[in-house]
Amino acid sequence: MKTLRLLAACAALALVSRLAAAEHPVLPLGTPLPEFDLPGVDGRRHTPADYKDSRLLAIVFTCNHCPTAQAYEDRLIRLAKKYDRKDVALVAVNPNSSEALRLDEEGYSDLDDTFESMKERARQKGFPFPYLDDGPTEEFSRKLGPAATPHVFIFDRDRRLRYEGRVDDAERESLVKEHTAEAAIDALLAGKDPSPATTKVFGCSTKWNDKAEDNRRWLGKVRAEAVSLAPADAAALRALRANSGTGKVRVINIWATWCGPCVAEFDDLVKVNLRYRNRDFEMVTLAAQYPDEAPKVQKFLSAHHASTKNLIFGSTDKYALMEAIDPEWNGALPHTLVIGPDGKVLFRQTGAVDILALRRAIVPALNAITPWGN
Numbered sequence: 001m002k003t004l005r006l007l008a009a010c011a012a013l014a015l016v017s018r019l020a021a022a023e024h025p026v027l028p029l030g031t032p033l034p035e036f037d038l039p040g041v042d043g044r045r046h047t048p049a050d051y052k053d054s055r056l057l058a059i060v061f062t063c064n065h066c067p068t069a070q071a072y073e074d075r076l077i078r079l080a081k082k083y084d085r086k087d088v089a090l091v092a093v094n095p096n097s098s099e100a101l102r103l104d105e106e107g108y109s110d111l112d113d114t115f116e117s118m119k120e121r122a123r124q125k126g127f128p129f130p131y132l133d134d135g136p137t138e139e140f141s142r143k144l145g146p147a148a149t150p151h152v153f154i155f156d157r158d159r160r161l162r163y164e165g166r167v168d169d170a171e172r173e174s175l176v177k178e179h180t181a182e183a184a185i186d187a188l189l190a191g192k193d194p195s196p197a198t199t200k201v202f203g204c205s206t207k208w209n210d211k212a213e214d215n216r217r218w219l220g221k222v223r224a225e226a227v228s229l230a231p232a233d234a235a236a237l238r239a240l241r242a243n244s245g246t247g248k249v250r251v252i253n254i255w256a257t258w259c260g261p262c263v264a265e266f267d268d269l270v271k272v273n274l275r276y277r278n279r280d281f282e283m284v285t286l287a288a289q290y291p292d293e294a295p296k297v298q299k300f301l302s303a304h305h306a307s308t309k310n311l312i313f314g315s316t317d318k319y320a321l322m323e324a325i326d327p328e329w330n331g332a333l334p335h336t337l338v339i340g341p342d343g344k345v346l347f348r349q350t351g352a353v354d355i356l357a358l359r360r361a362i363v364p365a366l367n368a369i370t371p372w373g374n
Contacts, residue, residue, distance in 0.1 A: 095141035165199030231314030
C-alpha cells in the first residue's frame with residue numbers, strides 16, 4: 001500500500017512538472033527574438049533596437065535572491081567583458097515576480113528581486129551589462145520560458161534563437177569542465193552551429209506570478225504561528241549574549257513598546273527572521289520593560305506575528321540586565337546585535353537598524369557555518 005501511495009505521489013509530481021512546463025514552454029530554436037521594452041537599472045528603457053549593431057545577443061535570465069544565480073554573477077561579468085569587443089551584447093533580465101517570491105526563499109541573499117534591489121546588486125557587483133526588470137508583467141519572460149535562474153538564450157545576427165541552456169556544467173566553478181554558453185558564442189562567431197544547441201539548466205525555479213497565491217497562503221500560515229514571551233534574568237541574558245554551543249548566528253534586538261523607532265522597524269525584523277530561520281539562525285527580541293508590562297508586550301508581539309524567541313527583562317534592575325546583555329550598550333533604544341556561533345559580536349547598532357547592513361552581516365556568517373557553492 002505504501003508503495004502504491006508513493007507511486008501515486010510521484011505520478012502526481014510528474015504531472016505537475018509537465019503542466020508547469022506546458023504553461024511556460026521554452027522558446028524553440030530558430031524562433032525570432034520576441035519584442036521587449038523593459039526598464040533597466042541604468043534608468044533607461046531597453047528594446048531590441050538598442051542592440052541592433054551586435055552580431056550576437058545573449059539574454060541571460062537571472063535574479064538577486066537565488067544562490068545559484070549569485071554563484072554565476074562573476075562568470076557573467078567575465079563573459080560580458082570577454083566578448084564586448086567582438087560585438088556580442090549580453091543582457092541580464094530578472095523574470096521573477098516579487099509577489100511570488102517567499103521570504104524563506106531569500107535565505108541565501110541580502111536582497112530580494114524588486115527593482116530597487118536590482119539597482120543595488122548591479123551597483124554592488126559593478127555589472128558591465130544591462131540588468132532589466134520583467135518581474136511586474138513577465139510578458140517577455142513568458143515568451144522565452146526560462147525554467148530557472150540562470151538560463152541563457154543566444155540569438156544570431158538575424159535575431160533567431162541558436163542556443164538555449166546553461167552557462168556551464170557546474171555551479172561550483174572549481175568543478176566546471178564545459179563552458180557551454182561560451183562555446184556556443186564561439187561557434188556562432190565562427191559561422192558554425194553550436195553543439196549542443198540546447199541543454200538542461202539548474203537553479204532556482206522562475207517565480208511566475210501565478211505563484212503569488214501560494215505565497216499569500218504561506219504568509220497566512222506564518223501569521224497563525226504561536227507567539228510566546230518569557231522573562232530573562234541576568235544569568236539568562238549573559239548566556240544569550242555568549243551564544244555558546246548553539247552553532248547558530250543569533251540576532252538580538254532590544255526594544256520597547258513605547259519606543260517609536262523600535263516599533264517602526266519591528267516588522268522588518270520579523271521579516272529577517274522569516275528569511276533566515278530555516279538556516280543556522282535565531283532571532284531573539286528582548287523587551288527592555290518591567291516584568292509587570294508583559295501583557296502589553298505580549299499583545300504587541302501577537303499583533304505583529306512575532307514567532308521569534310521573545311524575552312522580557314525578568315527583574316526591575318534594568319542596569320544590571322543591560323550590563324548582562326551588552327556591557328558596551330549605552331542604554332539607548334533600539335539596540336541590535338549579531339552574535340556569531342563563537343560568541344563574537346559581528347554587528348552592533350544602537351538606534352534604528354540599517355536592515356540591509358544587518359542582512360549583510362548575517363549572510364556571510366551563515367555561509368561560514370554552512371558554505372554554499374564553493
